[in-house]
Amino acid sequence: MQEVTVGIAGAAGDGLDKSGDTLAKICSRLGLHVYAYNSYQSIIRGGHIWLKLRIGSEKVTNHGDHLNALIALNQDSIERHAPEIEAGGVIVFNGDKLKCDPSQVKEGVKILPLPIGQMTAEIVKEHGALAPIMQNTIALGAVLNVCNLGIEQATDVISETFKHKGEKIVNLNTSLLKCGFEYTQSQAKPITKTWQFSKQARCFTTGNEAMALAAYAAGCKFYSAYPMTPASTILHWMSANSQKTGIVVKQGEDELAVMNMTIGAGIVGVRSMCATSGGGFALMTEAIGMAGIMEIPMVCVEVQRGGPSTGLPTKTEQADLYQVYGASQGEFPRLIVAPRDIPDAYKSTVDAFNYADRYQLPAIIMSDLLLSEHHETVDPKAFTCDGKIDRGEIVSSWPEEKGKYKRFAFTESGTSPRALPGTANTLHVSPSDEHDEESILISDMFTAQPIRRKIMEKRMRKIENLLKELPAPQLEGPKDADLTLVTWGSTAGVAQEAAELLTASGVKTNILCIKYIYPFHKKEVSEILSKSKKKISVELNYTSQMARYIRSETGVGMDGYINKYDGEPYTPKEIADEVKAILAGHARSLDVTEADAREIAYHYLRTHNGEKLRPAKIVQESVNGFGEPTWYVELAERSSGKKSGYMKVGLRTGATYTVQRDSD
Amino acid sequence: MMATVIELPLDTYKGPVSPDWCPGCGDFGVLRSVQEAAGRLGILPKDLMIVSGIGCSSNLPGFIHAYGVHSLHGRSIPVATGAHLANTDMKVVVTGGDGDGYGIGVGHLVHAMRRNLDITYVVMDNQIYGLTTGQASPTTRKGHVTKSTPPPVGNAETPLNPLALAITCGATFVARGFSGEAKLLTDLIAQGIAHKGFSLIDVFSPCVTYNKINTYAFFKEKVYKVDEEGFDPSDFYASLKKSFEWDERIPLGVIYKTEQSTYEDSEAIFKKGALVKHPVEPDKKLFEQLVHHMM
Numbered sequence: 005m006q007e008v009t010v011g012i013a014g015a016a017g018d019g020l021d022k023s024g025d026t027l028a029k030i031c032s033r034l035g036l037h038v039y040a041y042n043s044y045q046s047i048i049r050g051g052h053i054w055l056k057l058r059i060g061s062e063k064v065t066n067h068g069d070h071l072n073a074l075i076a077l078n079q080d081s082i083e084r085h086a087p088e089i090e091a092g093g094v095i096v097f098n099g100d101k102l103k104c105d106p107s108q109v110k111e112g113v114k115i116l117p118l119p120i121g122q123m124t125a126e127i128v129k130e131h132g133a134l135a136p137i138m139q140n141t142i143a144l145g146a147v148l149n150v151c152n153l154g155i156e157q158a159t160d161v162i163s164e165t166f167k168h169k170g171e172k173i174v175n176l177n178t179s180l181l182k183c184g185f186e187y188t189q190s191q192a193k194p195i196t197k198t199w200q201f202s203k204q205a206r207c208f209t210t211g212n213e214a215m216a217l218a219a220y221a222a223g224c225k226f227y228s229a230y231p232m233t234p235a236s237t238i239l240h241w242m243s244a245n246s247q248k249t250g251i252v253v254k255q256g257e258d259e260l261a262v263m264n265m266t267i268g269a270g271i272v273g274v275r276s277m278c279a280t281s282g283g284g285f286a287l288m289t290e291a292i293g294m295a296g297i298m299e300i301p302m303v304c305v306e307v308q309r310g311g312p313s314t315g316l317p318t319k320t321e322q323a324d325l326y327q328v329y330g331a332s333q334g335e336f337p338r339l340i341v342a343p344r345d346i347p348d349a350y351k352s353t354v355d356a357f358n359y360a361d362r363y364q365l366p367a368i369i370m371s372d373l374l375l376s377e378h379h380e381t382v383d384p385k386a387f388t389c390d391g392k393i394d395r396g397e398i399v400s401s402w403p404e405e406k407g408k409y410k411r412f413a414f415t416e417s418g419t420s421p422r423a424l425p426g427t428a429n430t431l432h433v434s435p436s437d438e439h440d441e442e443s444i445l446i447s448d449m450f451t452a453q454p455i456r457r458k459i460m461e462k463r464m465r466k467i468e469n470l471l472k473e474l475p476a477p478q479l480e481g482p483k484d485a486d487l488t489l490v491t492w493g494s495t496a497g498v499a500q501e502a503a504e505l506l507t508a509s510g511v512k513t514n515i516l517c518i519k520y521i522y523p524f525h526k527k528e529v530s531e532i533l534s535k536s537k538k539k540i541s542v543e544l545n546y547t548s549q550m551a552r553y554i555r556s557e558t559g560v561g562m563d564g565y566i567n568k569y570d571g572e573p574y575t576p577k578e579i580a581d582e583v584k585a586i587l588a589g590h591a592r593s594l595d596v597t598e599a600d601a602r603e604i605a606y607h608y609l610r611t612h613n614g615e616k617l618r619p620a621k622i623v624q625e626s627v628n629g630f631g632e633p634t635w636y637v638e639l640a641e642r643s644s645g646k647k648s649g650y651m652k653v654g655l656r657t658g659a660t661y662t663v664q665r666d667s668d
Numbered sequence: 669m670m671a672t673v674i675e676l677p678l679d680t681y682k683g684p685v686s687p688d689w690c691p692g693c694g695d696f697g698v699l700r701s702v703q704e705a706a707g708r709l710g711i712l713p714k715d716l717m718i719v720s721g722i723g724c725s726s727n728l729p730g731f732i733h734a735y736g737v738h739s740l741h742g743r744s745i746p747v748a749t750g751a752h753l754a755n756t757d758m759k760v761v762v763t764g765g766d767g768d769g770y771g772i773g774v775g776h777l778v779h780a781m782r783r784n785l786d787i788t789y790v791v792m793d794n795q796i797y798g799l800t801t802g803q804a805s806p807t808t809r810k811g812h813v814t815k816s817t818p819p820p821v822g823n824a825e826t827p828l829n830p831l832a833l834a835i836t837c838g839a840t841f842v843a844r845g846f847s848g849e850a851k852l853l854t855d856l857i858a859q860g861i862a863h864k865g866f867s868l869i870d871v872f873s874p875c876v877t878y879n880k881i882n883t884y885a886f887f888k889e890k891v892y893k894v895d896e897e898g899f900d901p902s903d904f905y906a907s908l909k910k911s912f913e914w915d916e917r918i919p920l921g922v923i924y925k926t927e928q929s930t931y932e933d934s935e936a937i938f939k940k941g942a943l944v945k946h947p948v949e950p951d952k953k954l955f956e957q958l959v960h961h962m963m
Binding site: 209247252257273 | 685714717722729739744745746748750751752828935938940941948949952958959963
């Protein structure tokens with residue numbers, strides 16, 4: 005596969021995401037595949053954004069380990085990301101304002117400062133002074149050139165983007181693009197080979213948009229939500245398209261209201277959905293049990309973000325498994341499904357509506373920030389609305405002579421035919437108390453143990469039947485592998501590539517991705533894992549929640565655990581390196597690395613010292629009365645590079661012990 | 669144009685089981701008035717949905733012949749909101765107590781009133797938590813000694829004023845009834861259901877077991893009917909003032925009434941009829957457009 009990774013770094017408001025979108029759209033229309041990851045990195049000063057676009061001739065399932073071209077929109081971005089560019093790559097920036105010293109990049113990286121003033125002299129004459137944001141378009145033109153992406157498709161996309169602003173603005177922007185493209189022709193060599201463009205256009209979308217679209221395809225009629233990152237873009241899509249789709253969108257006053265409204269809509273018989281993140285889900289939990297005992301179909305999307313509490317609102321994590329699994333008091337049937345990628349998120353949502361209706365239970369879809377918010381090219385064939393909408397056993401009419409309608413009739417299957425309110429002769433109460441077949445309470449006045457036992461068994465039988473039709477997880481990759489990576493959710497894509505890297509390096513590796521969390525294929529998972537030679541779990545959390553869940557269900561434990569909880573998703577190499585360390589018997593070191601020490605220093609300087617200083621030379625020192633070895637971090641003036649103090653960071657704890665500034 | 673109303677007899681709404689309330693409980697009267705009001709308006713049981721939360725009074729849906737939801741403590745309003753928005757053809761009446769509606773569920777109540785949803789909320793206000801055997805509620809008066817507010821202080825908190833809350837939050841029909849005044853109560857509930865917009869009917873429904881202060885006798889001595897004194901409930905500030913009368917005389921009747929557009933009026937989707945009756949299948953052409961929009 006041919007691939008190239010383009011990074012765009014700058015401040016919020018620099019129009020960086022727009023440039024990213026444009027580049028992705030261009031690639032997508034050329035028939036290339038794109039995986040975009042937008043990281044609000046803490047290592048860059050507040051409000052800074054770091055966007056990475058991995059572009060491939062074949063499907064790319066994660067943002068990867070590489071960086072080949074960098075568009076830097078400020079000096080900070082050059083300082084932080086220029087060293088990451090691989091040999092043969094290029095850095096592009098406004099040469100009138102920014103500087104990049106050859107010492108800041110690896111050997112073989114082309115430094116391409118764009119003399120914006122000189123380049124755009126003619127354009128300025130015609131259009132007047134340029135807004136700072138317009139340098140992005142020039143830089144984009146340069147990147148298109150070095151990445152061999154041509155200018156025709158780009159011109160079309162740019163024209164389309166600015167069409168609503170009139171011909172003059174279209175001309176201005178296409179001229180800027182051309183200016184960047186042509187200037188680069190004489191200044192830099194392409195960094196990629198020539199591509200084969202299939203010109204097969206794809207969708208460029210997110211997990212959240214896919215789930216929202218799926219809800220429409222599945223016949224959802226009512227959507228409720230309270231704003232919460234990273235679930236809010238479902239609300240935005242739903243609201244923007246509401247009048248077209250006919251889905252009533254109700255923003256609730258809190259997640260208690262959201263879940264209860266969604267269930268209320270489910271009770272009267274429309275397909276209904278809500279979405280939230282972990283904090284909002286915590287408020288919803290009591291009502292999920294209510295949907296369970298009332299046997300009401302509804303769909304809830306829980307998009308995980310870094311916790312606990314407010315935690316890391318714009319970062320990804322997979323640490324809500326136990327919260328979702330344990331949601332609500334008592335025991336009741338529900339479906340918990342964790343899709344792995346955008347097409348799967350689409351399909352899982354459509355399926356969830358059918359399962360919820362047919363088995364009359366709440367269905368919870370577990371996503372995560374990465375899956376929900378990252379953009380990726382997706383084959384439009386993944387999005388179809390041809391599937392059957394199966395509402396299960398609905399009583400459309402009940403003649404009086406049939407006798408009393410029993411909402412919770414004790415049946416073999418456990419599913420009781422459901423009459424929707426408004427149907428003649430089927431009056432019943434949906435009770436949150438335990439009840440008999442006719443929905444008369446058995447919680448207080450008419451306590452009856454055998455009825456309680458039988459209605460519990462009736463409800464739980466639904467789960468046995470549901471499990472039978474859910475596809476069991478399967479190993480992906482070589483059958484005779486030496487190692488199985490066990491994972492779930494959006495980590496599957498990167499684990500898959502890590503397995504390929506490991507296999508290529510001589511450790512034959514396959515993966516097992518768990519999609520259905522409840523009900524759980526304990527027999528199948530147990531069989532697969534018992535036969536695996538070595539098993540290592542890979543998940544974005546501290547306590548290996550999925551690995552522990554699998555052990556509790558199957559008795560099968562892992563041979564190793566890979567965890568990450570810094571808010572960023574894995575890259576393939578990161579996983580492969582950790583696997584190799586585990587196989588070599590090295591315990592994972594939690595010590596502060598030199599790179600960590602640099603970032604801790606950056607964080608300190610940013611929060612205490614503005615933009616004046618930056619970390620320079622870093623050396624490890626022995627225990628100097630701090631009770632642990634330390635990193636000595638020299639501080640230098642940003643403008644001159646002159647040494648201006650130092651700080652010491654604990655090797656084990658990461659504590660900031662001493663900060664000495666020469667100016668103090 | 670008004671359709672001819674065919675009144676239905678009380679028996680129409682006789683529930684499958686008899687209420688389990690204490691003998692003499694005010695809630696019996698409220699149940700009967702809800703049934704009478706539905707009958708007077710000719711609402712067929714299949715078109716009536718009673719939604720409640722948790723508490724003695726919230727057991728009401730089990731005692732009436734209609735569709736019902738016996739939901740969670742404090743969540744009757746959002747459940748009713750979802751049910752109503754999904755099927756605007758059904759008449760939704762929410763029933764519950766003061767703890768359920770003014771305590772744990774008051775956040776929802778505020779917003780439902782603000783939205784002016786076309787639903788009716790009947791609160792059986794006994795100023796005590798009955799089902800949990802007698803703790804202070806949001807409407808328990810200051811100084812009232814209960815299991816959770818012992819002497820010498822008794823209840824240290826100012827009671828919530830449901831009428832004033834409703835008037836200021838945007839409810840468009842605000843009334844107070846008393847289960848000792850059956851005829852008036854039926855009138856108020858019928859008016860509330862017929863009113864287009866959010867109706868709150870706060871009903872003194874004495875707890876004969878756990879509230880020995882706010883008894884039938886207590887209310888009988890103090891209550892009076894505002895309409896008998898020619899009160900005009902359309903004046904916002906006069907209504908607000910009226911809602912604060914308590915110590916000497918306590919007003920019963922319609923305290924505030926206004927005509928405002930409802931939340932449902934603002935949603936064009938409802939113009940095509942009740943949501944539950946819309947076709948389930950997506951529009952293929954629109955679906956293709958939505959997919960194309962992502963390209």
